[in-house]
Amino acid sequence: MTASPPPAVIAFDLDGTLVDTAPDLLDTLDTVLDEVGAARLPREETRKMIGAGARALVNRGLTAAGIAVAPPEFDKLYERFLEHYAAHIADSSRPFPGLLAALDELSARGHVLAVCTNKLEYLSRRLLDRLELSDRFAVIAGADTFAVHKPDAGHLLGTIERAGGLPGRAIMVGDSMTDVLTAKNARVPSIVVPFGYTEIPAEELGGDAFIDHFDRLVDTVEHLLSRG
Numbered sequence: 001m002t003a004s005p006p007p008a009v010i011a012f013d014l015d016g017t018l019v020d021t022a023p024d025l026l027d028t029l030d031t032v033l034d035e036v037g038a039a040r041l042p043r044e045e046t047r048k049m050i051g052a053g054a055r056a057l058v059n060r061g062l063t064a065a066g067i068a069v070a071p072p073e074f075d076k077l078y079e080r081f082l083e084h085y086a087a088h089i090a091d092s093s094r095p096f097p098g099l100l101a102a103l104d105e106l107s108a109r110g111h112v113l114a115v116c117t118n119k120l121e122y123l124s125r126r127l128l129d130r131l132e133l134s135d136r137f138a139v140i141a142g143a144d145t146f147a148v149h150k151p152d153a154g155h156l157l158g159t160i161e162r163a164g165g166l167p168g169r170a171i172m173v174g175d176s177m178t179d180v181l182t183a184k185n186a187r188v189p190s191i192v193v194p195f196g197y198t199e200i201p202a203e204e205l206g207g208d209a210f211i212d213h214f215d216r217l218v219d220t221v222e223h224l225l226s227r228g
């Protein structure tokens with residue numbers, strides 16, 4: 001008797017892929033800019049600053065506003081960002097259209113779902129709990145879950161391992177260059193969605209597949225898995 005192959009692991013980025021978190025993240029960034037007396041920045045500009053974690057977002061926001069702060073003050077502002085964001089994490093943040101049906105179908109087909117995000121793990125869990133999404137994922141791996149984080153392959157490989165899968169039967173779904181690079185580094189195929197936060201147009205990120213709506217996700221996953 002041959003052992004059945006491990007289930008496929010579908011690993012999702014969180015901000016800009018599963019959930020439109022920009023409104024609550026950027027409202028929080030505004031409170032930090034207010035606090036240092038800087039003018040607020042246009043949303044088209046700050047949306048693209050999401051993707052490398054909260055610390056990078058605060059840093060990018062302050063830099064774009066022309067504010068230089070020394071490390072101890074930066075750390076205080078970052079702490080305040082986290083506090084405010086944690087308290088408002090699901091005020092306006094919502095899953096992207098079609099997500100729930102796509103996750104239902106992937107699970108029904110026996111695939112294991114995981115989250116691989118550069119959001120801190122406690123914030124990721126809190127957000128997914130508030131949106132009643134946590135139970136759908138076997139693993140929620142944040143920026144601080146392992147010793148390394150995206151674009152390091154170890155973040156994705158650790159997520160796949162914890163989900164009981166193998167890199168040869170896994171897919172990364174994301175919205176940014178960070179996700180595509182992580183997948184390439186881990187030799188895992190990637191699917192890119194265009195509704196997230198990226199400086200470079202999503203179609204040009206170099207993912208293995210591009211979908212413009214989650215109603216294309218299941219077919220695209222099956223196609224990539226069938227390529228082996």
Ligand SMILES: O=C(O)COP(=O)(O)O
Nearest residue numbers: 014015051052053117118
């Ligand atoms: O919060 C961020 O900046 C990054 O989060 P993501 O990896 O889920 O896009």
Ligand SMILES: [Mg+2]
Nearest residue numbers: 013015016175
């Ligand atoms: Mg993202």
